[in-house]
Amino acid sequence: MNVSDSIQVPSGVLLIDKARDMTSHDVVAIARRSLGIKKIGHCGTLDPMATGLLMLVVGKATKLQDKLMCEHKEYAGTLMLGVETSSQDAMGEIVAEYSVDGVTEQAVREAFDRFDGAFEQIPPMVSAIKKDGVPLYKLARKGQEIVREPRPVEVFGHGISRVAIPEVDFTVQCSKGFYVRSYAYDIGKALGCGAHLSALRRTRSGSFTLDRAITVDTLKTAPREELFRAMLSLKELADILIAG
Known part of the structure; x- marks a missing residue:
């Protein structure tokens, strides 16, 4: 039975x-x-x-x-500097490439520090968030891109375990609704060289x-x-x- x-x-x-x-x-x-x-x-x-x-x-x-x-979440991930993708992670197509010459470990650490605490994050286009009842990722597949409203998120702490430019291994403790892909993208923008998330592992939830x-x-x-x-x-x- x-x-x-x-x-x-x-x-x-x-x-x-x-x-x-x-x-x-x-x-x-x-x-x-x-x-x-x-x-x-x-x-x-x-x-x-x-x-x-x-x-x-x-x-x-x-x-x-x-x-x-x-509940709050914790992730371990790898950020790849110098390359932006359509999905902000390794699953997307490359949309831009930049030189990482001159990017230092100190600059990387300072960029991460900028995203501690409470701030607003723009969700990625490739996400399950809905617009008029349709998930954004379905619109993205059709080549459509819409304006996404920033959402309040919070980073409670982060750590950087390896900087081997263009790769950076990190951990982040964050609030519900936080997109680690967008976190990687934003850090790349802050560094002026672009970035995407090349690996991600959730290690804790509450x-x-x-x-x-x-x-x-x-x-x-x-x-x-x-x-x-x-x-x-x-x-x-x-x-x-x-x-x-």
């Missing part, structure tokens, strides 16, 4: 370490098949290029989806980390009972949210 047809439908949060080159919706579809439960959603979209923490809310936990999506995350391969192949055991129960979830 399908689990979704049973009286006791497991509820909770399943933490996934998303693989590259798949959408968040792809992961949800896999989870629905593997768990035999239709009522599953995710908390915060990860672009196909990105890897890392994707939180799946299962059963009654879907009622907490909005609350969980409001109090949740990758420590208890399972891989997509495990989600596909593990016995259903094992996947249920990997879930954070509603009680565990409540305790974490209260403590956090």
